[in-house]
Amino acid sequence: xxxxxxxxxxxFRAMEPFWQWIVGATIFMVAFLVWAQFLEPTGTAWAETAxxxxxxxxxxxxxx
Numbered sequence: 001x002x003x004x005x006x007x008x009x010x011x012f013r014a015m016e017p018f019w020q021w022i023v024g025a026t027i028f029m030v031a032f033l034v035w036a037q038f039l040e041p042t043g044t045a046w047a048e049t050a051x052x053x054x055x056x057x058x059x060x061x062x063x064x
Contacts, residue, residue: 012020 012023015023
């Protein structure tokens, strides 16, 4: 089953503006929730690991 993007875009444009806003807001909300659930915690964990590695390197360099 092939999904035609132009067909989907045409269907979206045929909607009333109110429903276009509802669909757009829903897509934005889902994207935000995916980011908040999966991507942001990973970035935070990587930043904490990088900060810890940097402090370890600084501490090790000072003791030499």
